[in-house]
Amino acid sequence: MSVFKSAMGYFSSGGANGSNDNDFIGQFVEIGNMKLRVKKVIAEGGFAFVFVAQDVSTGTEYALKRLMAADEQANRNIIQEISILKKLSGHPNIIKYIAASFIDKSKTTHGMGEYLLLTDLCSGGSLMEALQNRGQAFPLQTILRVFYQTCRAVQHMHAQIPPIAHRDLKLENFLISNEGTIKLCDFGSATTDIYTPNPSWSANQRNMLEENLAQFTTPMYRAPEMLDTWDNRKIDHSVDIWALGCIIYTLCFMQHPFEDSAKLAILNGNYNLNPNDQRYKCFHDIITGCLTVNPEERLTINSVLERLAAIAESNNVNLKQPLKFERKKVEQSVATSSPGVFNFFGCPIVFSFK
Structure with a gap:
């Protein structure tokens, strides 16, 4: 963190x-x-x-x-x-x-x-400040461009050999450059480490790992496998995909899906996604694909980018167009x-x- x-x-x-x-x-x-x-x-x-x-x-x-x-x-x-x-x-x-x-x-x-x-x-400050200054959600085309650029940064990390996990993706760590591009910062939590808990692990081993992970992550954005290692799920760069799900949800609905960082809600993937929402319905599949409890079933960063490209094409949005934010x-x-x-x-x- x-x-x-x-x-x-x-x-x-x-x-x-x-x-x-x-x-x-x-x-x-x-x-x-x-x-x-x-x-x-x-x-x-x-x-x-x-x-x-x-x-x-x-x-x-x-x-x-x-x-x-x-x-x-x-x-x-x-x-x-x-x-x-x-x-x-x-x-x-x-x-x-x-x-x-x-x-x-x-x-x-x-x-x-x-x-x-x-x-x-x-x-230009952070994405969080831009969202707070606006006081309401961005229009669809802005969310598409913003999220596309955030995902491009994550794709670059995950394409490294071995893949690099940022582990602290959040709106505050995406900055706005003078040219209107989104730039990822703060790599103090980034790692290539992969953890593979298994049934032979003791309670002490699990507690130590969970405490270690807590030092490098923000509670609201923490993936289920980081909160509870008893499910013996691999902990790798897919934790970033979960965080991206939190980010796009917040961009759309002006609130975090796990605002109170409730452990049970995160472990069960229990958040509210209004089925009657029409304004951002095109993002629902990405949100649910990112906020999937089992990391093996979660979307990959390339899959997220493919879906964004399809949404952009159907809405006639140029993903590479520079961003402009009104800010105080x-x-x-x-x-x-x-x-x-x-x-x-x-x-x-x-x-x-x-």
């Missing part, structure tokens, strides 16, 4: 804790062969922040993610996140990897390893920290992510 929360409240309140106090804002950072000035916070969490950073030579703005690694497991998780993003980068519906740097905990003042990850900046302007105040040089405390170290 993402460690970040939306920064919309941050800007309206003047800061996460009621102030704009962040010692990183206004500093200069050297990463790769670029020198950037950190301008403002756009998301934050317990051990991570995302900033807008501007290249001092070109004026181009980027998203700069600063991550702290409190222990070796956190180190491994961050390295995996960056490595996966670097592997996936280049697809039009996935945020672009620019550079990454690392400093060992022995050279920091806070005693934790520190990573910087530089990506392109999507200034948010006043984003910039902290007035004194500028200084932050070059990993004078010890620049570049970590090579293979």
